[in-house]
Amino acid sequence: MNHTRTWTDLYGSACAVFEGRAGGHRWLVAAPPERAGDLPAELEALGGKGEVRLLVHEGLTPLLAALREGPVRGVVVVGERALTAGPEVTVPGREVEDAGGLVYREGGTFPAWTAALNLGGEVGECAAASAAASLGVPVLVTVPDGVRPALEAWMDATPHGR
16 A cells, blocks of 8 residues: 555644555554554555555544544554453543643543454453444454554455455
């Protein structure tokens, strides 16, 4: 896929778009900064149709905002380990002030979730996956070097996906 655009969102998160061939779907890859370093290269090596948006974020509010912004076929959350499901998660409320001076509150209880595809892994807590599930968005959780294979598998399992 071709990297076509980069910007910073309202919350100071880095965002990028990678475009493939015409058609297909829009996907989101969400990663914390410490796991995002190799993701642009992984996404550029991805062969497929549609669009992948990369969101490098801290906290859940930027992720929830990105998911509400436009319809996505699914989200790949980059975590410490690959997971197949997770329990309900309660994130303590806190006030966040980003580098631009924006202050907002985040936190809450988010539902249990199950991965959209069984790509292996274990059951474990993942607040970002639970947040995506709270909006009804299908989710996968994998490690950084599992992003491209996860997206390829998901695209292959989706009509008009790859």
